[in-house]
Amino acid sequence: MTDFTQSYDAPRRNYSQLVLRWLLFSLLGLFALFYLMPLFVMVTTSLKSLEEIRTGSLVALPREVTFDAWRTAWSETCTGVKCEGLKPYFWNSVLMTVPAVFIATLLGAVNGYVIAQWRFKGANLIFSLMLFGCFIPFQVVLLPMARSLGILGLAGSIPGLIFVHVIYGIGFTTLFFRNYYVTIPSELTKAAKVDGAGFFRIFWSIFLPLSLPIVVVTVIWQFTNIWNDFLFGVSFSQAGTQPVTVALNNIVNSTTGVKEYNVDMAAAIIAALPTLLVYVVAGKYFIRGLTAGSVKG
Amino acid sequence: MTEWLERHVPKMVLAPSFVAVLIFVYGFIIWTGWVSLTRSKLMPKYEIKGFIQYDRLFASPRWDTAMDNLFIFGGLFIGISLILGLFLAILLDQKIRAEGALRTIYLYPMALSMIVTGTAWKWIMNPGLGIEATVRSWGFESFTFNWITDPNMAIYAVVIAAVWQASGFVMALFLAGLRSVDEEIIKAAQVDGIPTWRIYSAIIIPSMAPIFLSAFIVLAHLAIKSFDLVIALTGGGPGYATDLPATYMYAMAFSRGDIGQAASSAMVMMGVVFTIVVPYLYSELRAKHD
Structure with a gap:
């Protein structure tokens, strides 16, 4: 300072x-x-x-x-044809976000561990290719993904959304863990190998216990991104499986009936609460994730 | 056998993710690129017909508007966010007692979904009941603030909401940068009696060039992908006055049933992103290896 x-x-x-x-x-x-x-x-x-x-x-x-508007927004207001409020969509978002965050974080941890500690020929190229993947505008994959989800039988389903979020989350989670594990001396891995510990054993007993800070950063980053996502949600969901951001937009931009601004605002706050809560509770890690996502290293 | 396994386990662990990225990123880009060269309408066709989709795209007034909007929106959004973020970071760097609280306040919009941001600002800028009505009720009868419904001004309404959301993040980046400037140099400059504003403009800000670059990349990336905010705030309207390439692509893909146009517009978007991001990533990765 x-x-x-x-x-x-x-x-x-x-x-x-x-x-x-x-x-x-x-x-x-x-x-x-x-x-x-x-x-x-x-x-x-x-x-x-x-x-x-x-x-x-x-x-x-x-x-x-x-608190009438809050009650209406949570359980009564209409999104399209159904009038059940935001509640079912809020749970859709939970069902989508929790597994997607968990899987992407786990994969990122293992990938980062390999790239940082088990260097092999071509590892850098693989890392670069995965990194570039983080930066594509997702519009370029929307059309083929819509068809692929259809072929996989996942079209319009929550597992389909989980799949999409995991795929396009791996790049960032790998980046986060790689940058964290690179700072751990490789002598540690070598010594453990000499003592007869294998690949998974070293990950499980040495690296994972050291990883709490980066796990927190990654989970918060993924949670915020996936919860707040709209593009994938609106492209790959159908009437019953929409995440809360899509439902919120439908409520606010519906053109039928009296415009209930108080309900719109209550619905917006409900949709924002989980990420706001995370930010208030763990703001420090939230900022670290943002900066890690932009300034590598 | 176990030894072979032991040696190849790392590769086998990384393989599924790598294959997934190859297919779902690079394979899909190729697919979209291919389809952008066909006459695909409601269903994709795979017979290559040349650049007709791009001809149609560049002849379309709606795409023209979308690209103009991207440059207006992107330029203002990035410029204002950078200036405001730097300004706030310098203000906050003056040993402020409430720094923690202020930082939290400036940054919280970044935790919100752009749909939430759009919803909030749509209500605030609503001419009938929002800021306009409120200022009028204070006695300024002729006050008008109807940007959101004015086709010529609506894109600037989007800029306001976007800056509100992202400038706190830029502030956080710059603040971290200010804190990492070598204090000895600054102390020496102070001892020499160099005025504060000169210390900032000649020493501190130039030393933060890499942060400017990262912030620029992140903001540019946000601007090109921004889709949710426009959908929630203006729905691309009035008419298609606030269309961006992202909303154009979405409209072609999912409501117009014009896959050829959707694919070609997506490819142009990717071209724009890559001309900005590729040199940056390339230099970052190279710097790491040295």
Whole structure:
């Protein structure tokens, strides 16, 4: 951290420093308002009645707090033809995200372990090819994937979505674990080999116990990405298997009936809660995942 | 036998993932590239007919709009996010007591789905009930903020929401960069009486060039792939005023039943991504091996 407040001709700085400090805090505060405003508006709108929304102001606190919109959003509002609220879609997302995160993380761990510690000829090429795969725009695989899921009998199903998320998650999970395991001295593996430990034994008893931080980072990264995904969800699901992001979009952009803004906002918050919760609980690891995904190394 | 097995276990463990990537990334790119050269409509055909799909694509006014939007949106989104992110990082680097809390506030939008972001901003920018109505109710009767329904301005509404979502992330990247600048150099500069703004512009910011590059790559990548935000915020409208290549591709693939157009637009998108990402990844990987 750089400290610019401690310059050394103290008497002169007092007044101008104070003004600068004040300016700094008001700027920071203004930006905080900018980032918080949408969340504030979402929460207050979701707690108002439709009547109050029509007559009141966007930024006003609710005069009368009501949780009706939340109940409607969770279990009554209509997405397309069905009117069961977000609840079934929320569970679809859970059923899709949990196995996809688990499988992709596990594969990434083993792959990263091989690439970092069991170097063989061509390992770098394989790693580069997997890395490039992380950066393709997914539009380029949508059409063949739709056909392949049909051939595999997975079209429009949750296992199909799990499959897709695992496939396109491996690149990043491998990258995360590879970059982590590269920092562990290879002497450790060599010594274990001399002692007669095999490939899996070394992974299981030496590397896995050291991996907690990177597992947390990877799980959070995958969870956020898969939970928030919309493109795969909207392309490869059907009426009963849509994830919560797709259902939310259907609710908000449905053109039939009275527009219930409070229900829209409650539904948006419900869809956002799991990832927000992860962020609040484990923000440090969340940031590490973001930076690991962009700055390699 | 066991020795052979022992030697080849690592390769066999890596093989399934590698094969999956070969098929589902590279194989699929080839498939899409192939189909983009055919007359595929509702169903894919495999007889190559040359570049007719690309001719149709580049002659399509809707694609034209989508590409224009990509450059407007991408340019503004990346530019504003970089400037705002750097600015916030420098502000936060001044020994702020509430730094942790502020950082959390600036960054939380990154945890949200773009569908949620789109939903929230659609409501905020709703002319009838959102900011416009609120400011009018404060007595500014002629205040208008109807970008979201104005075909000429709607793409800028998308920029606002996207910057809101991603700028905190850029801030986090830059803040990490600021913290890794050698303090001795800065102290020496301070002792020499160099003003703070000069220390930033001449020493600190230039030393963060690699972070600018990574942030640029991530933002460019987000911009080209951005699909969810447009769908949730404007649905590509009014008309197709806020179409991006990603929404064009999706419309062709899943609602227009024009697989040839979908494939060719996807290939152009990939071309754009690769001209940006490939040189970057190449240099990153090379640097690692040296």
